[in-house]
Every structure is written in C-alpha cells, then in structure tokens.
Amino acid sequence: xxxxxxxxxxxxxxVLNNDDWHHIKKVMRMNNGDEIEVVFQxxxxxxxxxxxxxxxVCKGDNSLKDEMHIVLIVPVLKEQKMDYILQKGTxxxxxxxxxxxxxxxxxxxxxxxxxKQARWQKxxxxxxxxxxxxxxxxxxxxxxLKKLPVTNGVxxxxxxxxxxxxxxxxxxxxxxxxxxxxxxxxxxxxxxxEEEYLKQMNFVSVSLGERILxxxxxxxxxxxxxxxxxxx
Numbered sequence: 351x352x353x354x355x356x357x358x359x360x361x362x363x364x365v366l367n368n369d370d371w372h373h374i375k376k377v378m379r380m381n382n383g384d385e386i387e388v389v390f391q392x393x394x395x396x397x398x399x400x401x402x403x404x405x406x407v408c409k410g411d412n413s414l415k416d417e418m419h420i421v422l423i424v425p426v427l428k429e430q431k432m433d434y435i436l437q438k439g440t441x442x443x444x445x446x447x448x449x450x451x452x453x454x455x456x457x458x459x460x461x462x463x464x465x466k467q468a469r470w471q472k473x474x475x476x477x478x479x480x481x482x483x484x485x486x487x488x489x490x491x492x493x494x495l496k497k498l499p500v501t502n503g504v505x506x507x508x509x510x511x512x513x514x515x516x517x518x519x520x521x522x523x524x525x526x527x528x529x530x531x532x533x534x535x536x537x538x539x540x541x542x543x544e545e546e547y548l549k550q551m552n553f554v555s556v557s558l559g560e561r562i563l564x565x566x567x568x569x570x571x572x573x574x575x576x577x578x579x580x581x582x
Contacts (some may be wrong), residue, residue, distance in 0.1 A: 351385050351387050352373075352374070352378060352380075352383060352387065352479070353386070353387040353388070353389065353480075353482060354366055354370045354373075354374075354387070354388055354389070354479060354488060355376045355388070355389045355390075355475060355478065355479065355522075356388050356389070356390045356404070357390075359390065362405070362406065363404055363405055363406075364388045364390055364395070364397065364404040364405075364406065366388075366404060369472075371402070371436060373422060374386070374399065380399055381399070382399055382400055382401065383398060383399065383400075384398070384399050385397065385398055385399075385407075386398075386399065386404070387410060387576065388404060388406070389483075389484055389485075389582070392412075392484050392485050393409065393412055393484070394409065394410035394411060394412050394484060395407075395408070395409055395410060395546060396408050396409070396410050400463040410553065411577045412484065414482070414483075414484060416444075417580075418443075418527070418529070418530060418576075418580060419445045419446070419503075419526060419529045419530070419571070420443060420444050420445050420446070420529075420530050420532065420576065421444075421445065421446045421447075421448065421500075421503075421526060421529070421530065421531045421532070421570055422435075422439050422446070422447050422448070422532050422573075423448045423450055423498065423531060423532065423533035423534075424443045424447055424448065424449050424450065424534075424569070425449075425450055425451075425452045425454075425455050425534070425535055425536035425565060426449050426450065426451050426452070426455045426457055426458070426459060426492060426536075427455070427457065427536060427537075427566065428456070428457055430564040431565065432470065432471055433470075434450075434566050435467040435566055435569055435570075436470050436473045436474055436477070436487075436489070437473055437474075437476075437477045437546060438477075438558075438569070438570050438573075439473050439487070439569055439570075439573065439574075440473075440474045440477035440478055440481065440486075441477055441481040442570065442573035442575075442576075443573065443575060443577065444487050444567075444569075444573065445485075445488070446487060446488050446490065447470070447474070447487055447488070447489045447490065448490045448493065448498065448499070449466075449470070449489070449490070449491075449493070450490045450492070450493055450494060450495055450498070450533075451492060451493070451494055451544055452495065452535060452536055452540065452541075452544060453537045453540075453541045453543075453544060454535065454536045454537065454538040454539065454540075454541065456536070456537065457486075459492060460492070463491060463492045464491075464497035466492070467489055467490075467491055467492070471486075471488075471489045474489055475580045486496050493545060495544055495548065496547070498551070500530075500531060500551060502529065502548045503527060503528070503529030503530060503531055504520075504524045504527040504529070504530050504531070504554075505531040505533075505548075505551065505552055505554060506520060506531065506533070506553065506554055506556055506572070507530050507533050507545065507548050507549065507554060507555045507556065508532065508533065508534040508535070508556060508558055508568050508572060509539075509540070509545060509555040509556065509557065510535075510539050510562060511545065511555070512556055512557040513557055514557065515554070515555065515556050515557060516556065516557055516558065516559075517556040517572060517575055518575060519580070520554055520556050521575065521576065521579045521580070522579065525579070525580065530576070531553070532569065532572055533553060534565065534568040534569060534572070535565070536565050537564070537565050538566070558571060558572070559569055
C-alpha cells in the first residue's frame with residue numbers, strides 16, 4: 351500500500367501536496383475508495399480517497415519508531431552520488447543529514463545551496479515513503495566542518511588512517527547511546543588538518559577494514575553495521 355506524509359489537516363481530513371496528488375492520480379491511477387497510508391505527526395493512519403479528500407479510517411501500526419537518532423555528516427559529492435547516499439541512508443534509518451563542504455570535495459553548490467537542500471529533502475521524503483518510515487530525515491543546509499552543529503552523543507570518524515580501532519568494537523562499547531554522529535570524507539579522504547580537527551571535537555577515529563571504500567559506499571557499510579549491532 352502506498353504511503354504519503356501529510357503536514358496539515360483540514361477538519362478531519364489530511365492535506366497532501368500537489369506532487370502527492372499527481373502520484374496518486376496519474377502514476378498510481380487510484381480512484382475513489384482506494385486505500386492509502388498517511389503519516390501525520392509521526393503517526394500512521396489508514397485512509398481512503400474520496401474525490402480530492404483523504405479521509406482517515408483508523409490508526410495503523412505505529413510500533414516501528416526510530417530508537418536512535420543517527421546523524422550522517424556527508425561530504426558534498428556529485429549529484430548522482432549524493433542522491434544515492436540520501437536515498438539509502440534514509441532506508442537504513444538516518445535521522446538527520448548534514449552536508450559539509452570539505453577541502454577535497456570536487457563540487458561546490460554554494461550558489462544554489464537552497465535549491466539543493468530542497469531537492470535533497472524531497473529525495474528523503476520519497477525514500478521514507480518507500481521504506482515505510484514514520485518520519486523523514488531532516489536535511490540541513492550545507493555547512494563547513496568548523497560550523498558543525500555537533501552536541502552530545504557518540505561521534506564516529508570513518509578514517510583510512512586508523513588501523514587498529516574497529517567500528518564494531520566502538521559500537522559495542524557504546525550500545526546504550528541515544529545519539530550517534532557519523533562523519534566520512536570525500537574521494538581522497540580527509541586532509542590531515544580536517545581529521546585532527548574532528549578528533550579535537552571528540553570524534554573517535556575508527557577503521558572500516560583493510561579495503562578502501564568509495565565515498566558513497568562508506569555510509570551504507572556503517573549504517574548496515576549499526577543496524578546489525580543495535581537492532582533486535
């Protein structure tokens with residue numbers, strides 16, 4: 351069953367945006383009486399379509415709520431790779447995504463960062479619907495390492511220089527954390543200065559094994575390990 355997110359109610363009916371209505375009518379070719387799922391304020395509702403209204407019928411299964419707040423700090427990459435990370439990161443349970451302009455990033459979206467942020471947020475919304483989430487990851491504005499809004503929590507730095515401290519052992523020793531930050535570098539990795547700065551911010555440098563992974567592979571690997579270690 352198709353899932354959509356609503357940010358507003360009018361009376362007892364949910365309001366969907368124009369893109370969602372286009373998808374319902376033109377792509378899915380739904381008719382009056384067809385059922386859909388609607389998430390409103392992180393709660394799932396089973397609904398029916400009636401003309402241009404979305405009418406709630408009953409509540410759905412709201413047991414699949416995120417237990418951990420995972421923040422993915424992403425280097426600004428080329429569009430196709432960014433889209434892939436946003437989509438798969440959403441599917442694997444990321445709560446927040448912070449794009450960062452790093453020294454070895456080979457693209458710069460400064461002149462159109464608002465458009466990019468809106469587009470990336472839409473990708474996360476669609477991935478949340480597809481993967482049956484009850485919330486949508488928040489995509490922050492493009493920033494720099496020195497302006498990172500990092501607070502309390504476990505902070506993991508995916509490093510190609512670290513050889514002994516594995517991500518598995520670090521996660522096992524922090525199994526009761528509520529908030530987890532993950533930062534990884536672009537193609538070519540962090541500069542020495544960037545990695546040292548992150549360590550000063552209390553990021554723990556971890557190894558992902560002997561292989562050097564592509565930038566877009568790193569978050570999938572790490573999030574898969576997190577899901578394996580933390581999810582029952």
